Amino acid sequence: MDDSNADGPAIEANRGEAGPAPAGGRPNGADLLIVGGDVVTMNPRREVLVGGAVAVRGQVITEVGSAAELAARHRGAAVIDAAGCVVTPGMVNAHQHLTGDPLIRSCIPDLLPPGASIFEWSVPAHGAHTGDDDELSALLSSVENLANGVTTVVEAGTVAHPDRAVAGMEAAGIRGTMGTWGWDIEQGPFAAGADEVLARQAAVLDAHPPGGLVEGWVTLVGHDLASDELLDGAADLARDRGTGLTMHMSPTSSDPERYLARTGRRPLVHLDALGVLGPHLLIGHGVWLDDAEVELVLATGTAVAYCPWAYLRLGQGVTGQGRHAEITERGGRVALGCDASNAGDTCDILRAAALAAGIARDARVDPERFGAHTAFELATVAGAAAIGMGDRIGSIAPGKQADLVVHDTSSISWTPRGETVLQLVWGTDGRSVRDVVVAGRPVVRDGVCVTVDLDDLRDRAVEAQRSLLARAGLEIPRLWPHIDCH
Numbered sequence: 001m002d003d004s005n006a007d008g009p010a011i012e013a014n015r016g017e018a019g020p021a022p023a024g025g026r027p028n029g030a031d032l033l034i035v036g037g038d039v040v041t042m043n044p045r046r047e048v049l050v051g052g053a054v055a056v057r058g059q060v061i062t063e064v065g066s067a068a069e070l071a072a073r074h075r076g077a078a079v080i081d082a083a084g085c086v087v088t089p090g091m092v093n094a095h096q097h098l099t100g101d102p103l104i105r106s107c108i109p110d111l112l113p114p115g116a117s118i119f120e121w122s123v124p125a126h127g128a129h130t131g132d133d134d135e136l137s138a139l140l141s142s143v144e145n146l147a148n149g150v151t152t153v154v155e156a157g158t159v160a161h162p163d164r165a166v167a168g169m170e171a172a173g174i175r176g177t178m179g180t181w182g183w184d185i186e187q188g189p190f191a192a193g194a195d196e197v198l199a200r201q202a203a204v205l206d207a208h209p210p211g212g213l214v215e216g217w218v219t220l221v222g223h224d225l226a227s228d229e230l231l232d233g234a235a236d237l238a239r240d241r242g243t244g245l246t247m248h249m250s251p252t253s254s255d256p257e258r259y260l261a262r263t264g265r266r267p268l269v270h271l272d273a274l275g276v277l278g279p280h281l282l283i284g285h286g287v288w289l290d291d292a293e294v295e296l297v298l299a300t301g302t303a304v305a306y307c308p309w310a311y312l313r314l315g316q317g318v319t320g321q322g323r324h325a326e327i328t329e330r331g332g333r334v335a336l337g338c339d340a341s342n343a344g345d346t347c348d349i350l351r352a353a354a355l356a357a358g359i360a361r362d363a364r365v366d367p368e369r370f371g372a373h374t375a376f377e378l379a380t381v382a383g384a385a386a387i388g389m390g391d392r393i394g395s396i397a398p399g400k401q402a403d404l405v406v407h408d409t410s411s412i413s414w415t416p417r418g419e420t421v422l423q424l425v426w427g428t429d430g431r432s433v434r435d436v437v438v439a440g441r442p443v444v445r446d447g448v449c450v451t452v453d454l455d456d457l458r459d460r461a462v463e464a465q466r467s468l469l470a471r472a473g474l475e476i477p478r479l480w481p482h483i484d485c486h
């Protein structure tokens with residue numbers, strides 16, 4: 001880890017001092033100013049401040065206003081010059097597997113029957129992960145998320161060594177939540193009885209309490225891979241500790257079929273009967289929901305993490321079955337996610353936002369609803385609310401955490417400038433991200449993650465992949481012949 005560039009070469013300090021001042025040096029002053037550009041605040045009025053500025057002290061946004069006024073008032077602050085840029089809140093990725101897939105990205109074949117990618121590839125890869133792999137994998141994914149303007153990540157619930165994965169997230173400097181692998185099926189890596197699974201979950205909550213950059217959540221694998229006892233206990237644990245609970249459910253027709261066979265009820269109807277649904281619960285996917293399940297999601301305030309790239313990539317039927325646009329428009333809690341590095345692939349919430357809007361409009365043959373602005377709400381303020389962090393992140397306002405993204409608009413793809421949000425969602429993606437600040441700390445400068453030695457990260461990832469595939473007994477498939485011409 002190399003912090004030497006953490007303040008970045010392009011931060012200009014008005015008084016010749018790079019980086020935030022020591023605490024207490026300026027009692028009423030900002031440490032950091034992001035000056036100029038169009039500030040997409042995502043405040044309740046959805047104001048975009050043209051020629052705006054954001055003042056940060058410590059981890060928190062203290063003022064949002066005109067560039068000229070804030071620059072004059074905070075002369076001692078370090079400055080990120082965002083003139084000509086677009087400044088947005090950091091984006092929220094509500095379903096991301098930080099381990100398992102990142103080290104074997106683009107290794108799982110495309111043309112597999114349903115379920116094979118998980119049980120023949122992902123699960124063996126997870127089973128072969130060491131603690132070192134978990135930390136490296138989480139670091140790799142966190143760096144990619146940050147570089148694409150994602151500042152908060154909800155780990156999706158398949159981590160064997162949570163303390164190591166948290167170390168990877170903290171080294172990168174990303175905000176997020178962490179749980180550990182939770183299923184009580186008879187076989188499979190990290191399986192255990194319900195009591196032991198719940199004890200492991202509680203240990204993660206103890207080790208990573210609320211208020212830290214990474215906080216513990218209760219995480220189950222979900223699907224039909226948990227007993228009623230485990231589902232019940234997980235919901236109680238999350239409620240008792242005031243944390244979130246996340247699990248996978250119904251990305252395909254498989255979960256409804258299995259729940260109907262086992263319980264006589266569809267999945268969310270069964271979870272409701274157990275008392276598991278509620279505002280503490282974030283369901284990953286929820287693609288195959290029937291009318292009654294949609295009503296339960298809305299009535300209980302259960303949140304949904306929507307990962308459109310994964311469903312398209314895996315051919316899971318979202319265009320015909322997905323109800324996410326309807327849930328959003330009826331006031332439900334929906335966030336966007338990027339899922340896994342072999343399903344969703346790029347950790348880029350702007351790509352997910354464009355797809356969410358495109359699917360909503362195309363599936364209903366209705367271009368008059370669910371446009372770029374709705375999609376960008378899911379990426380920011382609505383996504384933050386869906387994961388229970390709406391009081392801390394998701395918009396640029398005094399008192400909120402200073403999670404901020406500067407999008408460079410000097411490229412040809414931004415030229416000439418059009419309507420800001422249309423161009424953000426339809427016209428670009430994470431490649432335009434220039435600078436990222438998390439909790440007041442600059443972590444990406446000039447498009448490069450500055451908290452990490454990237455050359456070292458690349459070298460270690462290449463070696464870890466080779467070792468991991470060998471231990472898991474997996475080999476990268478080559479559909480077309482690759483001819484060695486060395």
Ligand SMILES: [Zn+2]
Binds near residue numbers: 097156248284339340
């Ligand atoms: Zn997932």
